[in-house]
Amino acid sequence: MRQRIVAEVGIPGRGEPVEGATVLLEGAEISWFGPTAVAPKPSDGETVTEVPVVMPGLWDCHTHFVGMRNPDLERYSLTSTVVAAARATADLARTLEGGVTSVRDVGGHGLQLARAVAEGSIPGPTVHAAGQILSMTGGHADVHSLPLDWVNELAACGSGLGLLCDGVPEVLKAVRTNLRRNARLIKVCASGGVASEVDHPMHQQFSPEELGAIVAEAARADRIVAAHCHGKAGIMAALEAGVSTIEHGSYLDEEAADLMVQTGAILVPTRFVVEDLMANSGNLPAYVARKAALVADRHEQALKLAVAKGVRIAAGCDLFVSGENHGRNGAEIRHLINAGMTDLEAIAAATAVAPETLGPQAPSSGRLEAGYDADVIALDRNPLDDRSVWGDPGAVTHIWKSGMSVKSPQAPGTPRVS
Ligand SMILES: [Zn+2]
Known part of the structure; x- marks a missing residue:
């Protein structure tokens, strides 16, 4: 009809x-x-x-259906997967309610929840999920305060955000493990992060050799790689390895922006989460508040530079905490306009451009x-x-x-x- x-x-x-x-x-x-x-x-x-x-x-190209109530990875590690999935199920409904009909879940329970949405069991956007985040030992998706064996055990039973892997054979296994679960893209941490405890956002994570192996293995299955990076060394190494999307990009400078234009890589700046962490810094673990303050201003400058340089940009919010922010994803459009995009360019970042962050897996959408x-x-x-x-x-x-x-x-x- x-x-x-x-x-x-x-x-x-x-x-x-x-x-x-x-x-x-x-x-x-x-x-x-x-x-x-x-x-x-x-x-x-x-x-x-x-x-x-x-x-x-709308699309959100960087979200997480993880069911975390606080930005505290240690506490989250002790959360039952059933409880986490129940929270994430509510987040999926909120996301759809806000007009978001497709997302990239770049680390979380999206692979499993995508099935429940697709079969009509629960309401939600179409979920294109990365599965578990590839992280080196001690990297951004590791939980530094827990015994290493616990983190590996959590990953092995499908709980936990990260999949720790070191050296080319292990990173290949990690890519293949996610592909076996039907990941639509591969997510890797190419620099330290804000929500992790002891690593530094400026430091590169994974060697060029490891990053290259991840991209090549994903490409053989027509998948792109999305790289979390703040510091410039990680951004450059990720781009040189051939990743398709740079997430956050806080220390992007002229040289890095030029390389993004040259390679056609897409920036998913996730301004939403940076603004949100700064607005709620009193409720954060001290190390998260400190690291958010470290990158916030630099991130704003990097985003403005990327807009001015004509870097391709897609909208993503990086909502990794459950609750009412899911469904407010459209606010990223306003952040992109504030950084210098026209209204129509910012709308395109959340619609027509967004599926391109999936490379060969992109649906005809947006x-x-x-x-x-x-x-x-x-x-x-x-x-x-x-x-x-x-x-x-x-x-x-x-x-x-x-x-x-x-x-x-x-x-x-x-x-x-x-
Ligand atoms: Zn994220």
């Missing part, structure tokens, strides 16, 4: 907005988008929905165009006039996921499964 969405404005994801726009959905695909004046004639039995604004469903996935949202006001839309789940009045209506004013509340 055909569904017709008639909007005052259509924002296609790539390209200029269309005043007076119509979108037609047939099954799980968009069959037509364009000016209402020249839209195909109505057919028998089709539904018609009139809305102020229609656009593609655009209002015939043949693309029927992941479509409606807004109660035009975000080109009023940026308060971004990050406000209440502004998202309708959501169609794979052509199924999962949120509408006629059926408010928790999004339905599709």
Whole structure:
């Protein structure tokens, strides 16, 4: 059955907005988008929905469905996987409620939860998951205060965020372990991080040889590698190894930005999490607060430089703590505008550009165009006039996921499964 969405404005994801726009959905695909004046004639039995604004469903290219209540990896390690998955299930529903119809889960329970979403057991966005994060021993996805055997044991039973691996044979095994679980991409920590205790965000993690082996092994299965990096040494080593996306990029400078433009790598800056950690620094473990303060200003400068240099940018929030922030993912669009992107460029970062962060695994998503996935949202006001839309789940009045209506004013509340 055909569904017709008639909007005052259509924002296609790539390209200029269309005043007076119509979108037609047939099954799980968009069959037509364009000016209402020249839209195909109505057919028998089709539904018609009139809305102020229609656009593609949002993407978040850097999120975590881990079910962590506090940014404290040690405490999280003692959490039952069932409890963690239950929290993450609530986060999935919130994410969809906020108009996000697709995500990259770059470390967490996404591989398992993706199945539950896909089979229609729970509501949520389409989850493209990395599985466990490849980390060297003592690296960002290690839990430094626990005995090493415990961390390895947690990883072996599918709990815990990281998969510790050292040397080429072990990193190959780690990539293959994630591929065996059907990971859609591989995530690696190429520098120290903020939420980990003793490593330094400036230090490179993994050798060039290890990074190269990870990228080559992933590429043989048509998967890209996403690299967490703050310090410049990690950024450069990751780019030289051939990773496709740089996550955070706090110490990105002119040379690194030029290399990103040259290689076509995409930056997922995750400004949301940096702002959020700074705003809530009183509730953080002391080492997290200290490290967040270390990178926050430099991260802002790096993002502005990347925008000015024309680095390709995709939106991601790095929501690794359960709760109400899931669903406010659209706020990253406002952060990207604050860093110098135009409104339409920032919208593209969360729609048309976003699937490209999956390389050969990218679905036809993020655009209002015939043949693309029927992941479509409606807004109660035009975000080109009023940026308060971004990050406000209440502004998202309708959501169609794979052509199924999962949120509408006629059926408010928790999004339905599709
Ligand atoms: Zn992250």
